Amino acid sequence: MTQPFHPAVDRYMARFQTALRRYHLPDEAEIAADLRGHIAEALAYGKPAESVVESLGPADGLARAYAVELLMGAPNRESRESRAELGGVSFAIRRLLIIFGIVAAGGFATAIVALSLGGISLVVALMGPTMLVLGVAELAGAPVPGSSLGPFSPLAAIVLSPVPFAIGCAGLWAFWRYIRFLARLLVKTLPRSGLIAKATL
Amino acid sequence: MQEGDWTSQLRRGVLELCVLSLLRAQPSYGYEIVTWLAESGPLAAGENTLYPLLRRLKTDRYLAADFVESPIGPPRQYYRLTARGQERLAALEIEWAAVARAVEHCLSKGKVI
Numbered sequence: 001m002t003q004p005f006h007p008a009v010d011r012y013m014a015r016f017q018t019a020l021r022r023y024h025l026p027d028e029a030e031i032a033a034d035l036r037g038h039i040a041e042a043l044a045y046g047k048p049a050e051s052v053v054e055s056l057g058p059a060d061g062l063a064r065a066y067a068v069e070l071l072m073g074a075p076n077r078e079s080r081e082s083r084a085e086l087g088g089v090s091f092a093i094r095r096l097l098i099i100f101g102i103v104a105a106g107g108f109a110t111a112i113v114a115l116s117l118g119g120i121s122l123v124v125a126l127m128g129p130t131m132l133v134l135g136v137a138e139l140a141g142a143p144v145p146g147s148s149l150g151p152f153s154p155l156a157a158i159v160l161s162p163v164p165f166a167i168g169c170a171g172l173w174a175f176w177r178y179i180r181f182l183a184r185l186l187v188k189t190l191p192r193s194g195l196i197a198k199a200t201l
Numbered sequence: 202m203q204e205g206d207w208t209s210q211l212r213r214g215v216l217e218l219c220v221l222s223l224l225r226a227q228p229s230y231g232y233e234i235v236t237w238l239a240e241s242g243p244l245a246a247g248e249n250t251l252y253p254l255l256r257r258l259k260t261d262r263y264l265a266a267d268f269v270e271s272p273i274g275p276p277r278q279y280y281r282l283t284a285r286g287q288e289r290l291a292a293l294e295i296e297w298a299a300v301a302r303a304v305e306h307c308l309s310k311g312k313v314i
Contacts, residue, residue, distance in 0.1 A: 027260070031256060034231075034252065034256055034278065035252060037231070037275070037277070037278050038231040038232060038248065038252050038278075040274055040275045041230055041231060041232035041233075041271075041274065041277055042232050042248075043274065044271060044273045044274025044275070045232060045273075055247065055248050055249075056248050056249055056252075057247065057248075057249040061249060062249045062252075062253075065249050065250065065253045066252075066253040066256060068253070069253035069254060069256065069257040070253070070256065070257050070260060
């Protein structure tokens with residue numbers, strides 16, 4: 001997606017990206033990549049580069065059109081839809097639950113617990129391959145110096161090695177879900193109106 | 202307001218409905234949607250209107266996009282309607298039918314008077 005195009009297109013893209021930065025849109029890079037893709041489609045159709053650039057209009061204007069489309073009315077739109085879907089009281093309860101959720105999920109204690117469990121999960125997950133390697137090495141008659149399989153026989157270590165690996169992976173997956181959940185809550189809650197204020201429309 | 206401006210404002214209002222409706226039939230990529238709309242005369246939207254709209258519809262999760270290999274160039278981003286987009290389209294179709302009926306009513310009443 002970032003291969004060089006015709007110089008006229010590259011110049012246009014540079015101007016567009018500069019103009020876009022003024023609006024502080026959260027996904028500038030994706031917007032630029034999208035536009036490059038659209039331009040590539042038109043070029044692949046055999047449309048001359050100058051004509052492609054001309055049909056996009058001034059780069060400043062296009063950046064402004066993206067900003068208007070993405071920023072204007074977005075908070076109202078979201079809240080309107082949410083209110084329509086849930087009704088007034090349900091909407092208020094939902095907002096309250098989100099706030100409680102952020103306090104609980106984003107709290108320091110929860111973060112510490114989640115981080116600890118994530119670390120333990122990583123250790124448990126690594127235990128599986130380690131047991132496998134040590135078991136195979138011991139069976140092959142070349143035990144790893146300083147290592148011990150504890151109460152397990154080499155064969156038992158090999159057979160049981162997927163268990164801690166699976167448990168560890170499940171823990172890591174849960175940790176990942178927690179991080180995603182937290183990130184989504186933050187994105188949902190952070191006001192986008194601040195971004196609108198920055199946009200000099 | 203000039204006649205052209207009026208058409209432009211009207212088109213801007215209905216473009217979302219048209220794009221969602223076009224994509225209900227089959228997924229498509231940006232430039233193809235531009236060419237489809239160009240065939241519709243008054244609905245012909247410029248790239249500088251359509252591409253930001255596609256981006257917004259994607260941000261609002263009415264559309265999802267997949268990259269598909271193209272025989273004549275780099276991979277294309279195909280937009281398709283999501284379940285949320287289908288709900289949005291159904292709602293807009295109802296709105297449009299009501300508006301169209303109301304406008305028709307006004308026009309016919311104006312002729313009678």
